[in-house]
Amino acid sequence: MEFRNISILGSTGSIGTQTLDVVSQSKNIEIDFLTSNTNIELLEIQCSIYSPKGVVISDYSSFLEFKSKTNFKGIILYGDEGLEFVTSYKSTNLLVSSLVGFAGVIPTLNALNNKIDVALANKETLVAAGELITTLAKENQTNIFPIDSEHSAIQQCLIGENIDEVEKIILTASGGPFLNTTLSEFDAITIEDALNHPNWSMGSKITIDSATLMNKGLEVIEAYWLFGLSENQIDVIIHPQSIIHSMVQFNDSSVKAQLGLPDMKVPIAYALNFPNHKSYNFERMNLVEIGNLSFFKPDYNKFPNLQLAFDAISQGGTSCCILNAVNEVTVQSFLNGSISFKSISEINSKMLSEIKSYNNPSIHDIIEADKNARIITNEYIKSNYGIL
Numbered sequence: 001m002e003f004r005n006i007s008i009l010g011s012t013g014s015i016g017t018q019t020l021d022v023v024s025q026s027k028n029i030e031i032d033f034l035t036s037n038t039n040i041e042l043l044e045i046q047c048s049i050y051s052p053k054g055v056v057i058s059d060y061s062s063f064l065e066f067k068s069k070t071n072f073k074g075i076i077l078y079g080d081e082g083l084e085f086v087t088s089y090k091s092t093n094l095l096v097s098s099l100v101g102f103a104g105v106i107p108t109l110n111a112l113n114n115k116i117d118v119a120l121a122n123k124e125t126l127v128a129a130g131e132l133i134t135t136l137a138k139e140n141q142t143n144i145f146p147i148d149s150e151h152s153a154i155q156q157c158l159i160g161e162n163i164d165e166v167e168k169i170i171l172t173a174s175g176g177p178f179l180n181t182t183l184s185e186f187d188a189i190t191i192e193d194a195l196n197h198p199n200w201s202m203g204s205k206i207t208i209d210s211a212t213l214m215n216k217g218l219e220v221i222e223a224y225w226l227f228g229l230s231e232n233q234i235d236v237i238i239h240p241q242s243i244i245h246s247m248v249q250f251n252d253s254s255v256k257a258q259l260g261l262p263d264m265k266v267p268i269a270y271a272l273n274f275p276n277h278k279s280y281n282f283e284r285m286n287l288v289e290i291g292n293l294s295f296f297k298p299d300y301n302k303f304p305n306l307q308l309a310f311d312a313i314s315q316g317g318t319s320c321c322i323l324n325a326v327n328e329v330t331v332q333s334f335l336n337g338s339i340s341f342k343s344i345s346e347i348n349s350k351m352l353s354e355i356k357s358y359n360n361p362s363i364h365d366i367i368e369a370d371k372n373a374r375i376i377t378n379e380y381i382k383s384n385y386g387i388l
């Protein structure tokens with residue numbers, strides 16, 4: 001049996017813990033490194049169960065505390081240097097990149113630079129730096145395995161197919177908790193309402209993004225880079241049951257879809273074992289019980305964020321990076337009570353049209369564009385919506 005050594009960036013987060021669940025059911029996967037920001041209690045537990053070679057802790061005081069209290073005998077590293085060590089570690093076959101936000105970009109880039117395959121759960125990597133990342137992966141002949149139900153579905157549908165024969169891909173979206181909420185009711189949406197996703201259990205940032213459909217917008221951008229299609233070849237349809245995870249339509253009108261229960265462990269297992277479907281005891285889908293699958297057109301008036309993603313792709317340069325950065329700020333501002341739910345997309349739209357985009361960006365340009373967009377958005381919110 002071929003063993004795979006993996007490291008998980010963000011092992012205490014939602015994707016990280018589910019990845020470890022999959023690992024515990026896998027016979028052929030060993031853990032090199034686990035990393036966490038501040039959740040050292042859970043990291044300690046993970047160390048005792050999975051015996052990694054080492055850990056990285058990004059928050060300095062958590063690092064000091066862990067070091068002084070832990071029973072873990074492996075390598076204990078801190079911060080960006082620690083992440084650099086992990087993403088260049090020789091025996092590692094696969095890096096699970098599941099840090100939240102822009103923090104995931106550089107470690108993913110490092111891994112690809114060091115010819116380590118990446119199982120990518122961090123959206124921002126392809127959204128902010130899609131061109132750099134996909135070019136680098138091609139040059140170094142490294143693979144990117146998406147840990148996202150939609151992109152995993154498309155990757156599965158494309159196995160054995162010729163990408164030139166693809167007419168379009170159809171990303172499905174659950175529609176989030178406000179699919180049936182009217183626009184006039186949007187003013188009354190609370191943080192609790194928005195955090196209550198009908199199908200998927202996820203971290204808070206991505207749950208809000210699902211409620212505004214920005215998550216689907218970011219997935220459109222990811223698909224654009226992952227599969228090398230034009231933005232006109234990417235469709236989005238609402239499918240509230242989240243059973244069809246996405247589809248590919250070919251030149252002869254034939255459509256392939258990938259189906260399954262909404263469970264992130266399935267795309268995680270596929271990414272860890274690509275291109276194999278190893279045996280796991282995940283719950284099986286019963287279509288008779290599910291009964292009906294329904295589909296709707298997305299409402300771009302209610303969810304302007306989705307259109308913004310297509311706009312950002314058309315604008316090119318650093319536009320997608322800007323949209324992503326602005327959206328991280330607006331979602332955070334919504335979560336801490338500074339702005340309303342509706343303001344998220346209103347501010348995203350205003351910032352995307354006002355902040356200047358630069359063409360052919362280097363990684364330094366992307367880091368600058370990201371920083372700059374955050375500063376401008378924070379200042380805008382501060383002066384128009386009170387103090388953060």
Ligand code: MG
Binds near residue numbers: 148149150219
């Ligand atoms: Mg998804």
